[in-house]
Amino acid sequence: MSATPELNVILATDCGSTTTKAILIEKKGDVYRQTYRGEAPTTVEAPFEDVTCGVMNSITEVEELSGRKILEGNKILTPAKGDIGVDIYVSTSSAGGGLQMMVAGAVKTMTGESAQRCALGAGAIVMDVLASNDGRMDHEKIERIRQLRPDMILLSGGTDGGTISHVVEMAQYISAADPRPRLGQSYRLPLIFAGNKDARDKVKEILEAKTALYISDNLRPTLDKENLMPARHTIHDIFLEHVMAQAPGYPKLMGLTHAPIMPTPAAVGSMLEKFARAKRANALAVDIGGATTDVFSVFQGIFNRTVSANLGMSYSVSNVLAEAGTENIYRWLSFDIDEQDLRNRLKNKMIRPTTVPQTLQDLHIEHAVSREALRLAFDQHKALAVGLKGVHQERTISEAFDQSSTGESLINMMSLNYILGSGGILAHSPRRVQSMMMMMDAYQPLGVTMLLVDSIFMAPHLGVLAGVHEKAALDVFYHDCLVPLGACVAPLGEVKEGKKAFDFTLLLPDGTKKEGEVIGNEVVLVPLEGEAKVVVRPAKGLDFGAGPGKEFEAPLTGGVVGVIFDGRGRPLKLSPDTPKRRADLERWAKTVDMYPTELL
Amino acid sequence: MAHAYTPGLKVVPSIRLRRRRLLPIPGEVRVQVGDKVKGQDIVAQTKLPGKVHLVNVANRLGIAADELRGVMRKKEGDQVYANEPLAQNEPFLGLKFLQTVVPSPITGSVESISEVTGQVILREPPRLLNLTGYIDGQVVEVMPKSGVVIETEGTFIQGIFGVGGEAHGPVTIAVDSPDSELLPEFLTEAHKGQVVVGGAHASWETLQKAKAVGVSGIVVGGINDKDLRQLLGYDIGVAVTGQENIGFTLIVTEGFGVITMAEHTFELFKRRQGHVASISGATQIRAGVLRPEIIVPGLLEGRIPEATERGALTVGDPVRVIREPHFGVIGRVSALPSELTKIGTESCVRILEVTLEKGERIVVPRANVELLER
Numbered sequence: 001m002s003a004t005p006e007l008n009v010i011l012a013t014d015c016g017s018t019t020t021k022a023i024l025i026e027k028k029g030d031v032y033r034q035t036y037r038g039e040a041p042t043t044v045e046a047p048f049e050d051v052t053c054g055v056m057n058s059i060t061e062v063e064e065l066s067g068r069k070i071l072e073g074n075k076i077l078t079p080a081k082g083d084i085g086v087d088i089y090v091s092t093s094s095a096g097g098g099l100q101m102m103v104a105g106a107v108k109t110m111t112g113e114s115a116q117r118c119a120l121g122a123g124a125i126v127m128d129v130l131a132s133n134d135g136r137m138d139h140e141k142i143e144r145i146r147q148l149r150p151d152m153i154l155l156s157g158g159t160d161g162g163t164i165s166h167v168v169e170m171a172q173y174i175s176a177a178d179p180r181p182r183l184g185q186s187y188r189l190p191l192i193f194a195g196n197k198d199a200r201d202k203v204k205e206i207l208e209a210k211t212a213l214y215i216s217d218n219l220r221p222t223l224d225k226e227n228l229m230p231a232r233h234t235i236h237d238i239f240l241e242h243v244m245a246q247a248p249g250y251p252k253l254m255g256l257t258h259a260p261i262m263p264t265p266a267a268v269g270s271m272l273e274k275f276a277r278a279k280r281a282n283a284l285a286v287d288i289g290g291a292t293t294d295v296f297s298v299f300q301g302i303f304n305r306t307v308s309a310n311l312g313m314s315y316s317v318s319n320v321l322a323e324a325g326t327e328n329i330y331r332w333l334s335f336d337i338d339e340q341d342l343r344n345r346l347k348n349k350m351i352r353p354t355t356v357p358q359t360l361q362d363l364h365i366e367h368a369v370s371r372e373a374l375r376l377a378f379d380q381h382k383a384l385a386v387g388l389k390g391v392h393q394e395r396t397i398s399e400a401f402d403q404s405s406t407g408e409s410l411i412n413m414m415s416l417n418y419i420l421g422s423g424g425i426l427a428h429s430p431r432r433v434q435s436m437m438m439m440m441d442a443y444q445p446l447g448v449t450m451l452l453v454d455s456i457f458m459a460p461h462l463g464v465l466a467g468v469h470e471k472a473a474l475d476v477f478y479h480d481c482l483v484p485l486g487a488c489v490a491p492l493g494e495v496k497e498g499k500k501a502f503d504f505t506l507l508l509p510d511g512t513k514k515e516g517e518v519i520g521n522e523v524v525l526v527p528l529e530g531e532a533k534v535v536v537r538p539a540k541g542l543d544f545g546a547g548p549g550k551e552f553e554a555p556l557t558g559g560v561v562g563v564i565f566d567g568r569g570r571p572l573k574l575s576p577d578t579p580k581r582r583a584d585l586e587r588w589a590k591t592v593d594m595y596p597t598e599l600l
Numbered sequence: 601m602a603h604a605y606t607p608g609l610k611v612v613p614s615i616r617l618r619r620r621r622l623l624p625i626p627g628e629v630r631v632q633v634g635d636k637v638k639g640q641d642i643v644a645q646t647k648l649p650g651k652v653h654l655v656n657v658a659n660r661l662g663i664a665a666d667e668l669r670g671v672m673r674k675k676e677g678d679q680v681y682a683n684e685p686l687a688q689n690e691p692f693l694g695l696k697f698l699q700t701v702v703p704s705p706i707t708g709s710v711e712s713i714s715e716v717t718g719q720v721i722l723r724e725p726p727r728l729l730n731l732t733g734y735i736d737g738q739v740v741e742v743m744p745k746s747g748v749v750i751e752t753e754g755t756f757i758q759g760i761f762g763v764g765g766e767a768h769g770p771v772t773i774a775v776d777s778p779d780s781e782l783l784p785e786f787l788t789e790a791h792k793g794q795v796v797v798g799g800a801h802a803s804w805e806t807l808q809k810a811k812a813v814g815v816s817g818i819v820v821g822g823i824n825d826k827d828l829r830q831l832l833g834y835d836i837g838v839a840v841t842g843q844e845n846i847g848f849t850l851i852v853t854e855g856f857g858v859i860t861m862a863e864h865t866f867e868l869f870k871r872r873q874g875h876v877a878s879i880s881g882a883t884q885i886r887a888g889v890l891r892p893e894i895i896v897p898g899l900l901e902g903r904i905p906e907a908t909e910r911g912a913l914t915v916g917d918p919v920r921v922i923r924e925p926h927f928g929v930i931g932r933v934s935a936l937p938s939e940l941t942k943i944g945t946e947s948c949v950r951i952l953e954v955t956l957e958k959g960e961r962i963v964v965p966r967a968n969v970e971l972l973e974r
Contacts, residue, residue, distance in 0.1 A: 138654040139651060139652055139653060139654065142652045143651070143652075146649075164716060165665070165716055165717050168716040168717055169714075169716075169719065172712060172714055172717065172719065172721065175712070176652045176711060176712070176721050176723075180625075202716055206712075291838070310837050310838055315838055315839070315885060316837065316838050318836060318837055318838070318839075319837025319838055321835070322835040322836075322837045323837070340824055340825070340826055341857075343824075343825040343826060343856075344855075344856035344857045345856075345924065346825075347825045347828075347836075347855075347856040348855045348856050348857070348922070348923070348927065350836075350838070350839050350885065351760050351761045351839055351855060351883075351885060352760070352855070352922045352923070352970070353885060354967050355922055355923040355965075355967055355968045356923070356947065356949060356965050356967045356968060357923070357945050358923060358924065358943055358944055358945065358965055358968060359924060359925050359944050360944055360945055361924075362923070362924055362945070363945040428947070430946035430947045431946065596946060
């Protein structure tokens with residue numbers, strides 16, 4: 001790899017499903033800062049059918065705001081000279097539905113899961129996971145493959161040297177289904193085989209004539225090893241060469257960028273990995289959109305991503321209701337509302353997805369739904385972000401076939417240092433404390449956890465930029481992208497209501513102290529913007545990470561909200577008694593000044 | 601900042617419009633450019649590949665997978681009939697009663713024989729798929745092997761949400777006014793095969809009656825989510841519909857709840873009473889928005905008014921408020937202040953002022969109105 005290029009002016013775009021966002025990054029002294037941004041509707045559909053129209057419009061807005069001439073006709077002027085041109089242009093894309101994949105493995109909880117992790121990490125939406133033991137009849141699997149029109153298929157299965165029959169069987173199902181690609185009538189559906197290397201010849205024989213077949217290293221060469229990167233690189237290459245090339249205007253866009261276009265979620269994941277590595281920390285990030293919710297995590301250096309394709313705040317809001325159930329939405333509301341009214345309101349949001357809450361009651365309802373969407377998406381993430389299965393057990397593949405035990409989850413809330421939130425409901429809440437409380441209620445962090453929001457969703461732009469210039473990406477990420485909300489300090493264990501849960505001392509850099517006591521089932525907010533050290537002394541049975549009842553000390557960073565000492569206990573249990581639960585919710589909201597008082 | 605996403609639902613007396621009719625896989629187009637077609641005419645057809653059946657012959661005969669070829673009575677591509685021997689083993693000591701035969705479970709053809717898995721894949725004969733014209737009109741474009749574009753002139757009304765696929769039938773009004781509820785007793789045997797227009801609401805009982813009577817479609821201002829769930833048997837999570845099999849097509853013009861149908865929409869239906877409509881409940885609210893529609897071919901005014909390009913929202917435009925606390929209210933834009941305004945939630949948004957029929961003025965976020973396109 002060549003040395004980091006000298007860049008002073010950087011242009012980046014993210015072509016989303018509805019909006020194309022452009023940002024300008026400039027070097028100010030030794031630090032890179034985001035200076036201007038513009039946006040325009042994405043133009044992948046009729047009547048434009050050329051993504052570059054939206055890209056040019058968003059760049060034109062940047063030109064107008066910055067006074068910098070960037071475009072000459074449809075060309076981007078490079079390199080930067082004075083007020084003209086930019087040094088580099090990079091882009092991500094999720095327009096047209098992003099990258100949609102179907103994955104298949106021999107055993108659902110082994111190679112099926114590995115294939116799923118591989119595709120998700122590459123930024124794909126996984127439409128379905130097929131496996132020999134997925135519980136469906138053979139003909140049902142074939143029907144399903146035929147119905148789906150993915151952008152590509154990832155087929156894995158078997159460890160190297162193991163039996164080939166299951167993976168060959170899956171190949172036969174795919175062949176019988178004769179699947180077709182989502183975009184473009186004339187090209188063959190790309191299929192990546194990343195399974196048992198001994199099965200390659202057979203798979204070629206079965207699938208070479210019906211698909212555009214790519215062979216990649218086995219993503220599960222042995223039971224105790226997962227090797228996802230070669231297949232992920234192949235996915236990215238195919239995404240550019242086949243899928244993007246079919247999308248309207250993308251060949252033109254690919255000609256404009258100075259680095260390969262990345263799928264938006266892959267870029268966000270890349271940025272989170274870089275952030276976690278730079279901070280030497282465990283981090284969790286969520287992007288809650290209108291249709292989908294992406295969850296990313298880096299624990300012990302291991303990156304995982306999941307996408308909950310039908311959990312979101314507008315297009316999918318009704319699905320949150322369906323999956324969570326009305327009672328789970330209700331439990332976050334401190335007022336009474338008729339169920340019929342609540343259901344109709346959420347359905348009306350589904351059919352008119354861009355409306356905004358005008359009343360505090362409506363805002364409350366959206367915040368209740370978002371807690372459930374965040375919680376459900378996180379549950380799905382925890383189920384997939386697990387260690388490998390069957391690692392320490394000496395079993396053959398066929399014996400392992402029957403195993404139903406799952407690997408240990410990698411998600412350990414006590415060791416989690418950062419939670420990063422993005423997406424409209426978190427980034428644009430009228431009060432920042434609302435975002436903080438929503439994430440605290442949904443994720444229930446333990447110990448000391450810093451919470452931040454990506455205020456204008458720049459992570460995609462920075463993720464693709466990080467591949468070219470990591471410092472520039474991280475500079476902007478810290479200074480312009482992330483808004484620190486503050487820290488949550490919460491113990492594990494059941495609290496006794498009305499009794500002291502813990503007391504705390506905040507030691508500030510100037511030597512001053514802030515001390516306080518937290519009663520069970522209460523929260524305490526201490527405004528704090530900068531860094532400090534916290535010492536907590538929990539009651540018997542409560543644990544901040546040093547063990548039950550033991551004093552705990554850790555550094556923390558405040559933010560625009562401050563530090564919230566959460567004495568509600570973990571797991572957080574809301575009272576089953578409705579009047580008490582509503583009173584609790586009101587009191588907590590009042591304590592942290594979450595809403596204007598007139599509603600409460 | 602982008603203005604309201606909802607482009608406004610079209611409710612127009614006379615318009616020229618086209619519908620693209622495409623086969624799911626290549627097939628044969630049966631009409632030509634210039635042909636006049638009816639909505640129910642077949643314009644193209646194709647053969648959908650038959651269902652696949654798998655038979656693990658090796659398991660059934662207790663042999664190794666690589667011995668499969670030796671016992672097969674059929675090879676790839678061969679036709680096979682239901683119960684016809686597909687494979688059989690060599691009888692022990694030539695004793696026929698000890699011979700095991702694997703019969704074909706279907707009539708079709710042998711697609712593949714695998715010496716790795718021991719499976720034989722059989723495929724049923726292809727199924728014919730007929731594609732209808734959907735609307736009465738004229739073929740203006742033929743995409744060889746793929747489909748056609750049909751053009752028609754007539755009344756066009758978009759709903760906000762629907763369930764059920766394409767249907768046809770004469771338009772009939774079953775209520776007195778747009779704010780009346782469509783009650784079950786208003787539906788009679790006479791409504792069989794018709795597109796019945798109600799007012800503000802249809803209850804679960806009404807929808808059940810509609811199914812029993814055999815109406816072709818129901819068009820109302822609103823329905824309750826609870827009733828929709830009961831009708832479908834499940835909760836709709838995302839608004840991607842059109843494939844439901846509920847016995848008729850349901851189109852909602854305003855939204856969920858009891859909501860008076862827009863007067864203009866109701867009046868237009870009255871003018872088209874008795875004419876045959878093509879309707880579709882298909883809704884897709886994602887990128888590439890698709891709304892349910894009612895198309896009634898035939899011009900009302902003898903000519904199509906000049907199409908006017910819709911610009912941004914302006915003072916005087918008729919709008920519908922689409923969110924609480926004024927959900928469903930219709931009025932005219934009376935002011936469009938450009939500065940951001942703090943609303944009840946404390947968010948700062950662009951707002952507009954709407955004057956209602958009786959002169960009352962309300963302030964609404966711009967994102968919470970939709971233009972009534974006429």
